[in-house]
Amino acid sequence: MHPLSEPFVFRRTGLEVKNRCVLAAMTNKQSQEDGVLSQDEIAWLKARSSGGFGIVTTAAAHVQEDGKGWNGEMGVWSDEHLPGLTQLAQELRQDGSVGLVQLFHGGMRAPESLTGKQPVSASINALGVGLGESRAMEEQEILDTVQAFGKAAQRCEAAGFHGVELHGAHGYLIAQFLGKGTNRRDDRWGGDGARRQAFLSAIVEAVRQRTSPTFLVGIRLSPELSSCGIELEDALETLDLCLELELDFIHVSCWDFTKQASHGGIEQPYTAWFSKRVNGKLPLISTGGVWNAEEANMLCEQGADLVGVARAGIAHPDWPTYLEDGENTPKRPPFSADELEKAALSPVFVEYMRRWDGFVEP
Ligand SMILES: Cc1cc2nc3c(=O)[nH]c(=O)nc-3n(C[C@H](O)[C@H](O)[C@H](O)COP(=O)(O)O)c2cc1C
Numbered sequence: 001m002h003p004l005s006e007p008f009v010f011r012r013t014g015l016e017v018k019n020r021c022v023l024a025a026m027t028n029k030q031s032q033e034d035g036v037l038s039q040d041e042i043a044w045l046k047a048r049s050s051g052g053f054g055i056v057t058t059a060a061a062h063v064q065e066d067g068k069g070w071n072g073e074m075g076v077w078s079d080e081h082l083p084g085l086t087q088l089a090q091e092l093r094q095d096g097s098v099g100l101v102q103l104f105h106g107g108m109r110a111p112e113s114l115t116g117k118q119p120v121s122a123s124i125n126a127l128g129v130g131l132g133e134s135r136a137m138e139e140q141e142i143l144d145t146v147q148a149f150g151k152a153a154q155r156c157e158a159a160g161f162h163g164v165e166l167h168g169a170h171g172y173l174i175a176q177f178l179g180k181g182t183n184r185r186d187d188r189w190g191g192d193g194a195r196r197q198a199f200l201s202a203i204v205e206a207v208r209q210r211t212s213p214t215f216l217v218g219i220r221l222s223p224e225l226s227s228c229g230i231e232l233e234d235a236l237e238t239l240d241l242c243l244e245l246e247l248d249f250i251h252v253s254c255w256d257f258t259k260q261a262s263h264g265g266i267e268q269p270y271t272a273w274f275s276k277r278v279n280g281k282l283p284l285i286s287t288g289g290v291w292n293a294e295e296a297n298m299l300c301e302q303g304a305d306l307v308g309v310a311r312a313g314i315a316h317p318d319w320p321t322y323l324e325d326g327e328n329t330p331k332r333p334p335f336s337a338d339e340l341e342k343a344a345l346s347p348v349f350v351e352y353m354r355r356w357d358g359f360v361e362p
Contacts, residue, residue, distance in 0.1 A: 002323040019054040021320040024308035025102035035075015037084030040346035047344035049095035051317035060104040063152040067105030076152040089160030107173030108134035122183035150206030163216025181229020193237040218249035223270040254288030275303020
């Protein structure tokens with residue numbers, strides 16, 4: 001049996017996952033404009049739970065209406081979202097998968113063209129050519145957003161999900177608070193690494209207060225993020241602080257798991273950096289560039305306890321089954337629109353995947 005096919009138990013809650021294969025969060029533009037899940041979005045995730053993924057993570061879902069980053073994004077900011085969320089959670093449970101909702105707020109990357117409001121962030125930050133700048137959030141707004149994360153998690157638990165992944169990676173609001181480039185506040189939410197993490201800590205606390213002790217709460221982090229001024233050293237400091245929080249897992253988003261990163265004269269892949277620092281205190285999920293069983297093995301050797309895949313899981317809803325048959329390697333891109341529709345992607349999602357270089361046949 002491939003090591004990733006073996007069950008995994010989350011220590012704090014005792015929850016057992018049937019295997020160590022994680023479908024990483026993927027935006028797919030299939031939700032309705034008010035954030036309500038569409039049947040297409042439910043079908044795409046259901047095909048991955050029935051395809052054998054131990055953990056299925058939803059797309060990034062905004063916790064406040066104003067935190068919306070793009071069209072067709074899943075929402076968790078209102079009880080209006082509950083029926084769709086409940087249906088999805090039930091479908092995933094029926095297949096014995098653990099369902100996680102990825103909670104996020106776009107911050108300065110929630111464009112005015114979508115929300116009708118000037119984007120907010122930790123500080124005033126330039127939004128890009130011709131797009132103006134973000135506004136620094138006021139104290140009460142920060143507290144409201146923290147509570148919105150808590151309420152969204154509560155909604156996810158009520159819907160039947162096993163847990164949530166807080167999206168602290170890729171430059172959205174949590175990362176904007178973590179990064180010294182995007183957070184130049186001089187109040188309790190900014191300053192040194194610990195103060196820049198106060199927003200994340202408050203979110204974890206709010207989520208914990210509003211959910212039961214058995215609910216899984218994890219954090220996804222980028223190991224480096226120049227757009228927010230996060231260097232590897234900063235990410236490792238954040239990681240140390242996360243190990244003090246009541247979390248169930250850390251998810252490092254590597255994009256390329258083979259990439260070597262240098263710090264203090266040592267060069268090793270991101271996952272090795274994170275795994276050595278986590279030192280067994282929490283489970284580590286790692287994602288980025290894995291396509292087949294051999295690459296998944298390499299990521300485990302770097303120290304990942306669970307392996308996430310995104311693009312391979314788009315093309316292959318039953319990706320975990322390929323681990324058992326190492327000879328049978330999953331086909332790589334490009335894929336025809338027809339192949340992707342057979343893999344339970346709606347035409348909207350297929351169209352979105354055309355933006356990912358070389359994924360869909362021209
Ligand atoms: C279509 C698509 C949408 C994505 N959306 C999200 C998202 O909503 N949240 C997130 O944290 N990462 C998102 N990602 C990043 C993936 O979770 C993953 O980290 C990345 O694609 C690298 O993994 P891979 O090489 O297995 O694709 C997205 C990736 C793709 C391809």
